Amino acid sequence: MQRADILKEIFDKNILEVIRIFASSPKQHFSLSQVAYLSSVKTATSLRIINKLIEKNFVDINAIGKTKVYQWKMGSRTDFLIKLLRSTAQESLEI
Numbered sequence: 001m002q003r004a005d006i007l008k009e010i011f012d013k014n015i016l017e018v019i020r021i022f023a024s025s026p027k028q029h030f031s032l033s034q035v036a037y038l039s040s041v042k043t044a045t046s047l048r049i050i051n052k053l054i055e056k057n058f059v060d061i062n063a064i065g066k067t068k069v070y071q072w073k074m075g076s077r078t079d080f081l082i083k084l085l086r087s088t089a090q091e092s093l094e095i
Helices: 003-010 013-024 032-039 043-055 076-093
Strands: 059-064 067-072
Touching: 013 032, 013 043, 013 067, 013 076, 032 043, 032 067, 043 059
Parallel strands: none
Antiparallel strands: 059 067
């Protein structure tokens, strides 16, 4: 069994899509609607995933006026996750 298959068993496709949005542009701020649109994940589902990522210290939340924006938190945990996802993405391309 390949690492990509193992990740797909552990993580829901929606979770991986939301993480991919943040990880692809770690310095960019995203609104909830942007994350939902870019990941093709429903808004309510995106919010649940983002809240879980905030709880696990993978994403920061900031308020700009009344709007909440989310940004990938830079650090060793998030770097490890990005490397893991990139290595499994390359592995799945080799199939």
